[in-house]
Amino acid sequence: MGIYMTILEQGLIYGILALGVYITYKILDFPDLTVDGSFPLGAALTATMITNGVNPYLTLPASFLIGAAAGVCTGLIHVKCKVRDLLSGIIMMTALWTVNLRLAGTANVPIFSKDSIFDNDFINGVMPEALSGWKKLIVIAVITVAAKLLLDLYLKTKSGFLLRAAGDNEVLVTSLAKNQGNVKILGLSIANGLVALAGCVFCQEQRVFEISSGTGAIVIGLASVIIGTSLFKNLTVMKATTAVLIGSVIYKACVAAALKFFEPQDMKLITAVLFLIILVIGMERRKKVKKHA
Amino acid sequence: MKKKVLAVILGAAMAMSLGACGSSGGSGNSASGQDSSGEKTYTIGISQFAEHGSLDNCREGFIEGLKEEGIEEGKNLTIEVKNAAADQGTAKQISDTFVSDKVDLICAIATPSAQAAYNSAIDTDIPVIYTAVTDPIAAELADENGAPVGNVTGTSDELPIKAQLEMIREMLPDAEKIGIMYTTSEVNSVSALETYKELAGDYGFTIVDKGVTQTADISLATDEILEEVDCLTNLTDNTVVNSLATILDKANVKKIPVFGSEIEQVKIGCLAAEGLDYVELGKQTGRMAAKVLKGEAEASEMNYEIITEPGYYVNTAVAENLGITVSEELLETAAESFDSISS
Numbered sequence: 254m255g256i257y258m259t260i261l262e263q264g265l266i267y268g269i270l271a272l273g274v275y276i277t278y279k280i281l282d283f284p285d286l287t288v289d290g291s292f293p294l295g296a297a298l299t300a301t302m303i304t305n306g307v308n309p310y311l312t313l314p315a316s317f318l319i320g321a322a323a324g325v326c327t328g329l330i331h332v333k334c335k336v337r338d339l340l341s342g343i344i345m346m347t348a349l350w351t352v353n354l355r356l357a358g359t360a361n362v363p364i365f366s367k368d369s370i371f372d373n374d375f376i377n378g379v380m381p382e383a384l385s386g387w388k389k390l391i392v393i394a395v396i397t398v399a400a401k402l403l404l405d406l407y408l409k410t411k412s413g414f415l416l417r418a419a420g421d422n423e424v425l426v427t428s429l430a431k432n433q434g435n436v437k438i439l440g441l442s443i444a445n446g447l448v449a450l451a452g453c454v455f456c457q458e459q460r461v462f463e464i465s466s467g468t469g470a471i472v473i474g475l476a477s478v479i480i481g482t483s484l485f486k487n488l489t490v491m492k493a494t495t496a497v498l499i500g501s502v503i504y505k506a507c508v509a510a511a512l513k514f515f516e517p518q519d520m521k522l523i524t525a526v527l528f529l530i531i532l533v534i535g536m537e538r539r540k541k542v543k544k545h546a
Numbered sequence: 547m548k549k550k551v552l553a554v555i556l557g558a559a560m561a562m563s564l565g566a567c568g569s570s571g572g573s574g575n576s577a578s579g580q581d582s583s584g585e586k587t588y589t590i591g592i593s594q595f596a597e598h599g600s601l602d603n604c605r606e607g608f609i610e611g612l613k614e615e616g617i618e619e620g621k622n623l624t625i626e627v628k629n630a631a632a633d634q635g636t637a638k639q640i641s642d643t644f645v646s647d648k649v650d651l652i653c654a655i656a657t658p659s660a661q662a663a664y665n666s667a668i669d670t671d672i673p674v675i676y677t678a679v680t681d682p683i684a685a686e687l688a689d690e691n692g693a694p695v696g697n698v699t700g701t702s703d704e705l706p707i708k709a710q711l712e713m714i715r716e717m718l719p720d721a722e723k724i725g726i727m728y729t730t731s732e733v734n735s736v737s738a739l740e741t742y743k744e745l746a747g748d749y750g751f752t753i754v755d756k757g758v759t760q761t762a763d764i765s766l767a768t769d770e771i772l773e774e775v776d777c778l779t780n781l782t783d784n785t786v787v788n789s790l791a792t793i794l795d796k797a798n799v800k801k802i803p804v805f806g807s808e809i810e811q812v813k814i815g816c817l818a819a820e821g822l823d824y825v826e827l828g829k830q831t832g833r834m835a836a837k838v839l840k841g842e843a844e845a846s847e848m849n850y851e852i853i854t855e856p857g858y859y860v861n862t863a864v865a866e867n868l869g870i871t872v873s874e875e876l877l878e879t880a881a882e883s884f885d886s887i888s889s
Binding site for chain 2: 255256259263350354359360361363364365366455459460461463464465466468469508509512513516520521
């Protein structure tokens with residue numbers, strides 16, 4: 254039982270990150286490497302706030318905002334300084350390493366003895382005794398589902414439609430007399446806000462901030478998005494955001510399975526192969542669709 | 547439609563296989579039982595943070611230490627070794643798996659694994675024994691007095707910095723500036739550097755430090771620091787130690803001695819070290835674990851331990867290359883001396 258719980262917990266936490274990556278990679282068609290820096294950015298801010306005795310629930314909006322700020326920077330570098338998308342992300346990712354280290358003070362900040370969103374007087378009072386083993390999972394699920402629903406709602410607004418158009422059809426945005434650059438900046442800020450929010454929850458679940466926690470975050474995010482959207486492509490009733498969350502849980506399940514059957518040293522290779530297989534399956538479908546059309 | 551079915555089947559198959567392995571893990575090597583001879587048997591999960599010479603030595607020492615106390619793999623002990631390949635999330639997944647397999651004890655090697663293991667086992671009665679955690683107090687695994695914060699204890703690989711400074715003074719009577727290279731993101735290095743700076747004055751040294759962020763910076767940083775110092779001394783910094791060959795090459799050209807922090811570094815070309823033997827540290831940890839397993843002590847009541855006696859290691863071949871004579875008295879005190887440089 255314990256292992257399924259871990260898979261769900263970790264899958265849903267990284268699901269929030271995957272929602273962010275979904276915006277940049279799928280909607281904006283922007284390979285955003287800022288993620289490797291904004292994920293620990295949320296964690297660093299969270300650890301600092303918590304060690305200073307701030308109410309743990311305030312870390313959630315604060316992390317979103319600081320992540321969004323990082324996203325705006327990436328956007329400004331790309332749109333205003335006209336730096337290529339990939340490079341803008343790399344620049345921000347590199348810069349954020351120092352920001353994170355400065356923000357947290359050191360590379361490893363444990364918060365074992367402090368209150369967290371999973372362990373404080375309020376939640377311990379509200380949660381019935383019988384559910385105490387599920388406490389973490391319930392809190393994570395509430396945050397993840399809330400993030401997903403808010404994103405769904407946003408994508409239905411006028412601004413959300415413009416965001417989707419910016420990736421598909423830049424000309425349309427311009428013809429509506431909207432600045433396509435600003436739309437991109439907005440998308441990047443929401444995406445990195447979500448990523449930092451995931452970092453915030455991850456930090457409190459692990460009860461420690463560790464500078465290296467962001468390394469490879471983008472790979473996990475991309476894998477989740479690609480697994481989710483490819484597997485459930487034909488299931489039109491399912492929202493892409495839901496598919497992405499499921500993709501993230503499946504990814505974590507694969508990691509757990511790989512841990513059982515293989516050496517962890519081989520895991521990155523297994524990830525890469527899995528990644529490739531799913532990508533290729535996805536592409537074949539697209540070709541077929543074209544032929545039929 | 548076919549594709550949809552395929553996806554469903556794939557998903558189901560994945561869940562089933564996981565279920566199967568989960569349950570087999572649960573029943574196959576679950577909590578301590580009795581073997582055919584009626585003797586008690588144990589299951590231990592070892593969670594190692596990364597592939598690394600020192601950490602490997604810790605692990606081997608740990609198994610050795612258990613054996614000395616009569617708990618031997620294959621006889622009355624099942625060991626599951628997992629390596630997180632330096633990923634914090636994976637470390638947590640490993641210890642979560644150990645907890646759901648209901649092992650008798652988790653041995654965690656290096657700080658991130660120790661924190662993950664403590665976090666996973668916090669609501670259970672599974673004891674966690676850690677090793678190679680430089681500062682258990684800063685890692686919140688022990689309180690200010692060294693007492694455990696929960697059912698968790700172990701050994702620290704804190705460097706014997708005083709002994710090291712004393713030894714450098716003895717070997718290089720005229721040296722003034724000691725250079726130290728470290729990775730800015732390694733907590734253990736930063737805290738060791740602080741201690742060096744505090745103590746250096748007592749022995750008439752000043753410390754010149756150079757921080758790097760990644761392996762790629764090592765070459766340049768070495769060139770820079772060698773301009774300023776009379777000798778270098780190493781911490782147990784992963785990035786720096788992994789690039790030791792580069793540093794030694796450059797230092798040898800300038801005839802600047804490099805001191806190590808543990809036996810392996812002296813073997814490959816550091817002049818000397820007043821340092822740790824990680825196998826010994828692992829053994830000490832193994833003996834602690836044996837006490838806990840046998841019920842002689844509770845992990846929650848044992849303070850963490852540091853290695854009792856640092857050993858003096860010296861490489862006479864390196865000394866010869868540098869034109870340094872190692873006094874007979876000093877040689878006699880050496881726990882081990884090497885007369886060749888292994889690469």
